[in-house]
Amino acid sequence: MPDMPDVQPSRDVVDTRHSSVNLEDTTLVLSSDAQWHTAQVNQYPTWFEARGYRDFDDFIERRRLFFDRTARWNATDGKPTFLTWALVPRSDPGTGNILCGCETYxxxxxxxxxGSSEPIDCTSYGIACVYTNAAHRGNGYARHMMRLLHYILAPADTLPPFPLTWGKPPVIPSGMQDAVFSVLYSGVGKEFYAKCTKGENEPGWMPEELIVRQWNVQQPATEPDLEGWTWLHRDELPAWEQEASHRIRRDLINKGDKNKTRLAILPDPGCFGVHAVRYEVIPGARPEAAYGLVLPEVDGERPFFTYSVKPGARRKPEELRDSETEPQDSPEAYNAHDRARLVVMYSTPGVPWYAVVAAATREGVNRIEAWQGYGWDEEAGGAVMLPEENQPCLAVYGVTDNDVEWEFDEKWVWGRQN
Structure with missing residues (x-):
């Protein structure tokens, strides 16, 4: 990933269309500063503007912390975690007018x-911010970019031979081709990324079944017993990323179908922390927000859960000024599917429902969302099952899709999309 340049190029959306570029004449490259900037300019109106930033400059300035190379979420075992990629004409690999782009982490x-009793460490990648500017859509660029990405992420001997009809393979940057699996969260349904094939015909990222639970909750009439409770702030999250990773390693053997290869992503380093930052950089974020709760010890371990607050998409002040709509902080000012809510990232067994409600009350929201049951269904009752706006999808390398299970698929493995 390039460093954020101090002097930014034009903020205008890049609309120039290349003359028709055949897919076999394109390649995938690590983004230059200019190419990274083009991607940010083009994504901003779709994914970020509704969050209430003053303008594009405000958005970039607030998000500088994301790109700090010393941050835990930007380095794993000495390797940079976040990389940005651009699909470009092979004849003009440095062009700022990229055909489409994406991020990997x-x-x-x-x-x-x-039959194994000890998990094996491996490398995985998350993929985010797959985006084609409007001027370049309809040419199959994004699908082809993702087909090429398999050959950058995965060892060559785990993939079909690179098809001759795709032109020349991309140049492989140092340190890549080490993935056992990769994941992404599709905002365009279940089929598109499966068609981003490995080779001509082997399916790409296959959708994972997911039940999304949402509860509307009321502030409790009486305050719960807070003795021994520890609210987690951003600087306290690294220790609990390590603890969650320890428990995932230990508990994986008891998860899922023992006749299949079970795999999981670990939150250490940086996964809980980056979601705290995602919230903090949004205009209107509460400076006193917490991101988790640790409860008193039970049977030698402290139950805990981590969470983030996902704000609803807010209208700009000028859009409300001359209208008859309600003020911004009313429910009517939010998209029905994107109301502000507390999103549970990870929870150990033994967390009572009233503690989760207490967290929502503390953070000033009355909706709770979780991807897993965590044993709360009976106690909480009334969960609304919703279609997930970001469908988890999994690609495995060197193993057959039907022979694997993805465990601990939680909200914290998301990328940095919005």
């Missing part, structure tokens, strides 16, 4: 083959 993972 390296994540430590583990997998457990059938």
């Amino acid at each position: 390296l994540r430590p993972g583990v997998y457990l083959p059938p």
Whole structure:
């Protein structure tokens, strides 16, 4: 990933269309500063503007912390975690007018083959911000970019031979081709990324079944017993990333189908922390927000859960000024599917529902969302099952899709999309 340049190029959306570029004449490269900037300019109106930034400059300035190379979420075992990629004409690899782009983030993972009792450490990648500017859509660029990405992430001997009809293979940057699996969260349904094939015909990222639970909750009439409770702030999250990773390694053997290879992504380093930063840089974020709760010890371990607050998409002040709509902080000012809510990232067994409600009350929201049950369904009741706006999808390398299970698929493995 390039360093953020101090002097930014034009903020205008890049609309210049290349003359028709055949897919076999394109390649995938690590983004230059100019190419990274083009991607930010083009994504901003779609994914970020509704969050209430004053303008593009405000958005970039607030998000500088994301790109700090010394941050835990930007380095894993000495390697840069976040990389940005651009699909470009092979004849003009340095062009700022990229055809489309994406981000990858390296994540430590583990997998457990059938019959094994000890998880094996491995490399995985998350993929985010797959975006084609409007001027370049309709040419198959994004699908082809993702087909090429398999050949950058995965060892060559785990993939079909690179098809001759795709032209020349991309140049492989140093340190790549080490993935056992990769994941992404599709905002365009279940089929598109499966068609981003490995070779001509082998499916790409296959959708994972997911139940999304949402609860509307009321502030409790009486305050719960807070004795021994520890609210987690951003600087306290690294220790609990390590603890969660320890428990995932230990508990993986008891998860899922023992006849399949079970795999998981670990939150250490930086996964809980980066979501705290995602919230903090949004205009209107509460400076006193917490991101988790640790409860008193039970049977030698402290139950805990981590969370983030996902704000609803807010309208700009000028859009409300001359209208008859309600003020911004009313429910009517939010998209129905994107109301402000507390999103549970990770929870150990033994966390009572009233503690989760207490967290939502503390953070000033009355909706809670979780991807897993965590044993709360009976106690909480009334969960609304919703279609997930970001469908988890998994690609495995060197193993057949039907022979694997993804465990601990939680909100914290998301990329930095919005």
